[in-house]
Amino acid sequence: MRISLRGQPVPEDTDPRIIDGKAIANALLADLAREVAALIETGQPVPGLAVVLVGDDPASQVYVRSKARQTVAVGMRSFEHRLPATVTEDALLTVIDRLNADPAVDGILVQLPLPRPLDAARILDRIDPAKDVDGFHVVNAGRLSAGLDAPVPCTPLGCLLLLRQAVGALSGLHAVIVGRSNIVGKPLAQVLLRENCTVTIAHSRTRDLAALCRQADILVAAVGQAGLIRGDWVKPGATVIDVGINRIPTADGRTRLVGDVAFDEALAVADRITPVPGGVGPMTIACLLRNTLAAAAARRGAAHGL
Numbered sequence: 138m139r140i141s142l143r144g145q146p147v148p149e150d151t152d153p154r155i156i157d158g159k160a161i162a163n164a165l166l167a168d169l170a171r172e173v174a175a176l177i178e179t180g181q182p183v184p185g186l187a188v189v190l191v192g193d194d195p196a197s198q199v200y201v202r203s204k205a206r207q208t209v210a211v212g213m214r215s216f217e218h219r220l221p222a223t224v225t226e227d228a229l230l231t232v233i234d235r236l237n238a239d240p241a242v243d244g245i246l247v248q249l250p251l252p253r254p255l256d257a258a259r260i261l262d263r264i265d266p267a268k269d270v271d272g273f274h275v276v277n278a279g280r281l282s283a284g285l286d287a288p289v290p291c292t293p294l295g296c297l298l299l300l301r302q303a304v305g306a307l308s309g310l311h312a313v314i315v316g317r318s319n320i321v322g323k324p325l326a327q328v329l330l331r332e333n334c335t336v337t338i339a340h341s342r343t344r345d346l347a348a349l350c351r352q353a354d355i356l357v358a359a360v361g362q363a364g365l366i367r368g369d370w371v372k373p374g375a376t377v378i379d380v381g382i383n384r385i386p387t388a389d390g391r392t393r394l395v396g397d398v399a400f401d402e403a404l405a406v407a408d409r410i411t412p413v414p415g416g417v418g419p420m421t422i423a424c425l426l427r428n429t430l431a432a433a434a435a436r437r438g439a440a441h442g443l
């Protein structure tokens with residue numbers, strides 16, 4: 138019988154080629170809970186994460202609730218700010234100014250996407266870079282690109298931790314990232330360059346995307362198109378990281394969550410692959426809390442074991 142990271146037995150029918158993001162995230166959350174307790178033990182205030190949710194997008198509400206629950210579960214304080222979709226940019230900026238000045242708040246996350254006509258870049262750049270636990274502030278994005286210390290955005294950090302676990306040393310491997318967003322594709326490219334990967338960023342205009350993907354030792358799908366990446370796009374022995382979160386209708390009139398990769402096809406070819414759900418998603422939230430603890434420790438000038 139195999140033993141999981143949490144010391145629990147793994148069911149025998151679990152395919153070891155499927156990367157268990159949920160289990161790896163749970164192990165990270167357990168580490169974080171210990172770190173938070175150790176910080177508080179030294180007499181430091183409880184780390185706090187503020188999440189700002191604008192509008193009533195149902196998916197965003199689910200994520201924000203899940204973030205708040207897990208924040209409290211690792212022993213940190215959670216502050217939620219819900220604003221109507223009609224909020225003015227100035228009113229939203231005032232909320233951020235207040236959170237920047239609030240000593241109980243170590244991390245600030247503004248849930249994306251923001252409703253029109255709010256200008257996300259202008260709002261994200263108002264966050265104090267020291268409290269920017271998403272790493273989306275232009276100064277932090279620039280610092281990451283320049284090879285300086287910077288918070289790594291949560292989803293790319295989650296992908297990196299999964300890859301280290303699944304592949305080990307990444308140096309010299311060819312990573313093909315399909316998707317060029319500021320929140321996944323571009324920062325993940327920076328992170329993998331730092332690991333000495335050879336990195337190619339592909340996107341919807343890339344010519345012969347399938348042939349390019351077939352060259353990847355590490356294939357990352359972050360485009361938001363259900364099942365775009367087919368089995369014959371995967372090099373035998375590659376590791377596939379599926380960042381896509383697509384809700385598709387099922388025959389019984391409900392919805393189902395699927396990634397950007399045709400999972401069963403890719404599983405037949407790849408060495409390791411992340412599922413959706415239960416892959417990158419749970420790691421994203423664990424990494425958000427990791428960034429929050431790191432921000433809290435840095436703001437207090439305290440050491441932490443991350």
Ligand SMILES: Nc1nc(=O)c2c([nH]1)NC[C@@H]1CN(c3ccc(C(=O)N[C@@H](CCC(=O)O)C(=O)O)cc3)C=[N+]21
Pocket residue numbers: 199200246247248249250271291292382394413414415416417418419421422
């Ligand atoms: N400022 C900001 N930072 C973000 O990091 C951010 C954001 N805005 N906006 C939305 C995206 C999306 N995102 C996810 C987090 C967790 C899961 C997750 O836990 N997914 C579960 C399933 C959840 C379900 O059933 O819906 C899984 O994949 O197993 C998914 C997606 C963070 N995002």
